[in-house]
Amino acid sequence: MSRARADEEEYWHSSKFRAFTFDDEDDELSQLKESKRAVNSLRDIVDDDDDDLEKVSWSGEPVGSISWSIKETASSSSSSSLEGRDTSLQKGSSSYAALPKQVSSYSLSSLFKGRNRLPSLPSLSDAFSDTGVKNYAPELRRPKAEYKDYSNDWSPRDTVRRMQRGKVCSLERFRSLQDKLVLLDEAVARHDGNVITAVLIFLKRTLRREVLFRELEVRQVALCHLIHFLKETGEQKLLLDLLRFLDRTEEVALSQYREHLNIQDVEKKREFLKGCIGLPFSAEDISHIQDHYTLLERQIIIETNDRHLEMAGQSEIFRKYPRKASILNMPLVTTLFYSCFYHYTEAEGTFSSPSNLKKTFKIPDKQYVLTALAARAKLRAWEDVDALLTTKNWLGYTKKKAPIGFHRVVEILQRNNAPVQVLQEYVRLVEDVETRLNLATKYKCHDVVIDTYRDLKDRIQLMAYKCKVERGSAEEEKINSLLNNMQIRWKN
Secondary structure: OHHHHHHHHHHHHOOOOOOOOOOOOOHHHHHHHHHHHHHHHHHHOOOOOOOOEEOEOOOOOEOOOHHHHHHHHHHHHHHHHOHHHHHHHHHHHHHHOOOOOOOOOOOHHHHHHOOOOOOOOOOHHHHHHHHOOOOOHHHHHEEHHHHHHHHOOOOHHHHHHHHHOOOOOOOOOOOOHHHHHHHHHHHHHOOOHHHHHHHHHHHHHHOOHHHHHHHHOOOHHHHHHHHHHHHHHOOHHHHHHHHHHOOOHHHHHHHHHHHHHHOOOHHHHHHHHHHHOOOOOOHHHHHHHHHHHHHHHHHHHHHHHHHHHHHHOOOHHHHHOOOOOOOOOOOHHHHHHHHHHHOOOOOOOOOOOHHHHHHHOOOOHHHHHHHHHHHHHHOOOHHHHHHHOEEEOOOOOEEEOOOOOHHHHHHHHHHOOOOHHHHHHHHOOOOOHHHHHHHHHHOOOHHHHHHHHHHHOOHHHHHHHHOOOOOOOHHHHHHHHHHOOOOOOOOO
16 A cells, blocks of 8 residues: 555656646746647657648747747757756655645647547637637648748649639749740640630730730730730730731731721711721722721711701601611611612612612612512502512513512511502412412412412312301302302312
8 A cells, every 4th residue: 555655656756747836936937848848749649650741839830940940949058057947846846746636537639639528627729719829739730732822832834723723823923034934835735715814914014015926926826815805805006016016917907997886976987987998908808898988978978968858847758757766877788778768769869869879889689679678668658669579671571570589578568567459469479389378378368369279270179268268258259150160170
């Protein structure tokens, strides 16, 4: 029994933790030393085989760094002078070894690992959170990759990969031209348009124009991205300089011509288009530019005259059908429809005449007939429609002709509520029999259906259609007359 008591006293005397004494005048110093010993004892707790993790001291500095070594040297020199005092304090504390001590239910390692925690005792993290003191324990296993993020020391390939993942990256560290070009080549190799555009914006801001243009000339993918970006952002001056450097004269001319979209005043736009005629366009494009200028000039003249007539009230058609919008800056087809609607009967020598527009801009017959038919049918001018579709041959004979096909003529007339008599005249002119029957049945052109079945000598279909007409109507009498006609040789 006495031996066990002696072993217990020896255990308490040899413990590395000192007992509390009221005579300790250097309590803060002793706590600092105990903290350092606790950190050194963590080697048994933390796995040393993990190469990807980096250990830090209680001050938050990585162990082994220069600042850490300096502080360790200073602290070791100061601690050696205090060793004697620590020894005397340990001897003085031996007098309290006989006091009863409560065995702790958790060790220092359990404070960091969260094991064997008593519910009645506050945790170490709770104590730190209450006092506002920074908790350094979780930083003991901070990965090295986090320190790499802080240092911002990435290669061009790593930078491009991070940009692809949507992370914020600073490109200012790439200062030399070689580094910037390597970064651009890496972005192009990744085939990511967003990354390529971001790198190009950085190069545009940090490089001179001559250097940027020279390097992009041999990098066609990046060059196409930059041209598209400049077009989208409207940086017209830089785009023109780039195209001139590349000797793309036609693209320079088209880019300058595109600026007319931003001009609102029609007089200024007309002068601008007049100046674009002398630009180095291709032969096909220069004709379009000339037509655009001529059309705008013609629209200005028509708009001025029609506004005056409408305000004066001198024209009946403007009083009956007031204009809903201006003709300025409208397409050629819209201008032709307007002219056919308000100026259809004017002579060819006037600027607003439809035939003058057709001749000046070389409008095809099919487009002209389609537009004029829609305009005159909207006014319910059926005589003009008939005259539009009537032609004369060299012998003086007249015949109906529709470049767009009579089935389309019937559809346009029906949309404008043409009477049945007008529809029947053009339904008869549809060459395909099946199409003619379908249109005649759809629009209730009974005479056309009856005559078609008579020509086909189809007695059964004619008897079936008899059930679809009204009883006692003229159509029913006509069907009965045909069925009783013994001179017709029916096929069935």
